[in-house]
Amino acid sequence: MSKVVKFGGSSLADAKQFEKVANIIRSDKDRAFVVVSAPGKRFKEDTKVTDMLYGCYESAAKGEDFSKVFEKIEERYRDIISALGLGVSLEKEFERIRQAFIGRAGRDYAASRGEYLNAIIFADYIGYDFIDASDVIFFREDGVLDSEKTQEVLSKELKKHKNAVIPGFYGSMPNDTVRTFSRGGSDITGSIVARAANAEIYENWTDVSGFLMADPRVVESPRPIEVITYHELRELSYMGATVLHEDAIFPVRLAGIPINIRNTNRPEDCGTMIVASVDPNKDNALDAVITGIAGKKGFSVITLEKDMMNQELGFGRRLLEVLEKNNISFEHLPSGIDTMSVVLNTSDIAGNEKHLQDQICRAVDPDSISFEDGLALIAVVGRNMRRAKGTAARVFDAVSNAGVNIRMIDQGSSEINIIIGVSEHDFETAMRAIYKEFIS
Ligand code: ADP
Ligand code: ASP
Ligand code: MG
Numbered sequence: 147m148s149k150v151v152k153f154g155g156s157s158l159a160d161a162k163q164f165e166k167v168a169n170i171i172r173s174d175k176d177r178a179f180v181v182v183s184a185p186g187k188r189f190k191e192d193t194k195v196t197d198m199l200y201g202c203y204e205s206a207a208k209g210e211d212f213s214k215v216f217e218k219i220e221e222r223y224r225d226i227i228s229a230l231g232l233g234v235s236l237e238k239e240f241e242r243i244r245q246a247f248i249g250r251a252g253r254d255y256a257a258s259r260g261e262y263l264n265a266i267i268f269a270d271y272i273g274y275d276f277i278d279a280s281d282v283i284f285f286r287e288d289g290v291l292d293s294e295k296t297q298e299v300l301s302k303e304l305k306k307h308k309n310a311v312i313p314g315f316y317g318s319m320p321n322d323t324v325r326t327f328s329r330g331g332s333d334i335t336g337s338i339v340a341r342a343a344n345a346e347i348y349e350n351w352t353d354v355s356g357f358l359m360a361d362p363r364v365v366e367s368p369r370p371i372e373v374i375t376y377h378e379l380r381e382l383s384y385m386g387a388t389v390l391h392e393d394a395i396f397p398v399r400l401a402g403i404p405i406n407i408r409n410t411n412r413p414e415d416c417g418t419m420i421v422a423s424v425d426p427n428k429d430n431a432l433d434a435v436i437t438g439i440a441g442k443k444g445f446s447v448i449t450l451e452k453d454m455m456n457q458e459l460g461f462g463r464r465l466l467e468v469l470e471k472n473n474i475s476f477e478h479l480p481s482g483i484d485t486m487s488v489v490l491n492t493s494d495i496a497g498n499e500k501h502l503q504d505q506i507c508r509a510v511d512p513d514s515i516s517f518e519d520g521l522a523l524i525a526v527v528g529r530n531m532r533r534a535k536g537t538a539a540r541v542f543d544a545v546s547n548a549g550v551n552i553r554m555i556d557q558g559s560s561e562i563n564i565i566i567g568v569s570e571h572d573f574e575t576a577m578r579a580i581y582k583e584f585i586s
Contacts, residue, residue, distance in 0.1 A: 147346035148178035152314065152336030155186020155194055156353040157410035158264055161229030168272050170351065170413050179304065179343050180311045181336040182268050184260025185222050195222055195260040196315075196329075203256035206247040216244060223263055234270040236263055254316065255324040261313035261332060269311035277303060277310045283317025283338060285325045291317070291338075293397065300342035312339055333394035337405070341397040348398050348405045350390060355409040356418030357382070357389055359438045364574050365581045371438055373419050373429075378437050378527050381563045385525040387440035395420065424529065435537055436528035436584045441577055443570045445477065445521040446492045447554065448502075450512040455484045462486065464509040472502060477523070478556045478565065489554065489567065492519045521553060522573040526580060527563045538564050544583035550576045 153167050171177045184195040198219050205212040220240050227234060243259050262278070269276035282300040284292040296317070304310070314332025319325050327334050333350060340348035354362065356370040357379065374382075376395045383392040389407065398405060405420040455461055462479070465486065469476055478489040495502060499517050506515060531537045538557065541564055545552055554567030568576045 147176070148343055149174065149176045149347050149349055150179045150181065150336060150340035150343055150345040151177050151349045151351060152181040152332060152339075153183065153410060154332065154350075154352045155183040155196070157186075157351050158182055158184075158268065159186045159188045159192075161226050163410065164226060164230060164268065164271060166410055166413075167268075167351070170410065171272060173413075176346070177349070178309050179307075179339055179345070180268065180272070180274065180309075181314045181332060181339055182261060182265050182311060183314050183332040184264050185226070195219060195264075196257055198222075199256045199260050200253065203247060203253055206256075207250055207253075212247060216240075216247070223267060226267055230267075230271055232267065232270055234267060236266065239263060239266070252323060254326045257326050258313070258316035258324045261315045265311050265313035272309075272311065274309040274311045275307045277307065277312045279313050279316050279335060280318040280322075280324060282312070283335065285317055285319050287320055289319075289325065291327075291334075293338075296338060297342055300339065301344075304339070304343050327391070327393075330388060330391040331393075333391035334397070337394045337397040340403050341401045344401065345403055348403055349408055350394075350405055351408045351410045352389060353409065353411060354389060354407075355412055355415040356407045357387065357420075357438065359436075359585060360577060360581050361387060361440065364441075364577050365439075368581065369585060370415075371418050372416075373421060373424055374437055375423055375529055376420060377560070378529055378562060379420050381525055381527045381558070382438050382440040385440040385523065385565075386442040387438065390420075429530070434528070434584075435530055435534040435540075436526055437530075438528075439524065439526050439577060439580050441522055441524035441573060443522040443573055444492050445489055445523055445567065446495060446517060446519040447487050447489050447521055447567065448506070449485065449487045449514075449516050449518070450506070450510065451485050451514045452510070452512045453484055455486065461510055465506060468502070468505045468509050472498070472505070474502075478554070478567075480554055480556050487554065489521065489523070489556075520570045521567050522570045522576075523554075523565055523567050524573070524576055524580065525563050525565050529562055531564070532561045540583055541566065541580055544579045545576045548575050548579035550579070 186194045202212045202215040223236055282303050284295045286292045314335035316324050316326045358368040358370055360368040376399050406417055408417040409415050474494045476488050476490050480487050526541050550568050550572040552566050556565040
């Protein structure tokens, strides 16, 4: 059985990284299908090629001269080709893309060229076939992945190749234009390819030795997680642990294929295994109550008060209907007897607060209503929380003892997560306090 391997932007940022990646692939002949991202950052202040492409296309779409930025993009690829001494030339491709920019081929098309070009180079370097994602990954008219068609065409195509390199991040629309997934979407492509190849494993190679218990930019040297379930991972990645795209688990989960997060710069580390479930009798993480912590800023909360709210039939429905009509989805809905709060993404309501407030007042006639922004949410996630008594109390104590006021609490009904809301200023302090409480 084959393995599908996906390498992220930092793993393929320059020629030196290309060499590391090739060594990893060659060290295991089962690593048959390779999904690549566009070249990422080579150093901290560097710019990802994808961001350069977005910027460049923006200029092109405004009719401005975009040649300077475009040349910089070309240079990133030329540097890799010449440092590796490859025979492949991208000059014709560059010209075609430049013309397409002038012809306003679209933002998604522009962004997708980062992985497209990188895959051509990498296929040449490693000596594998190149398969264009446009020919094998399909979106429906509404922009959602057409998983059936993709599975059918892609699995058939893969059977024709012993080895192949496939660009991540994009596919094609029914009218043949290019569409991308959201940012970080090469992880999804890797998962789709793993399912179509019926792979034994989907290895996702990045720049950290697996999924860490907390964001390394907030908590210093957090511990790696050895084993995590799809469910736990989804909770964490949705809440900002961006090491793997939050939608990347779906295709492999359908097929029961485990994901292994690995570090391109430390291939000897075993990384994190993401699995469907863990047998409690064999769960060597049983002592660890929590699996990980993640959080995000940028939330707002609308709080409504009304006497006897609990007896008013349809209060919640009417409130949510207002949101639905405004095309706003909500994150959490903590409620009491006479109060109800809705937590939303601030960016979804920005500029529209007054209008929304009027509509809500008309729909449910509250005694009071308030809007507050600057909320950060933190999710404490763990499959073993169900079993361990007092986990919530430990979270609250740790946060309060750090001098942070908890503005909202929500325990997921699956009992694998506790979510707290704190002021954005307290976000880092709260994250570190929770980490320290459970891991010392
Ligand atoms: P790639 O370019 O390989 O797709 P990403 O930048 O998308 O890599 O994801 C890896 C990064 O995710 C890490 O470098 C790290 O900064 C960040 N990250 C955030 N939360 C976590 C976490 N809990 N565990 C590991 N990495 C995390
Ligand atoms: N290159 C794309 C991005 O920067 C997709 C990816 O890396 O997964 O978002
Ligand atoms: Mg990524």
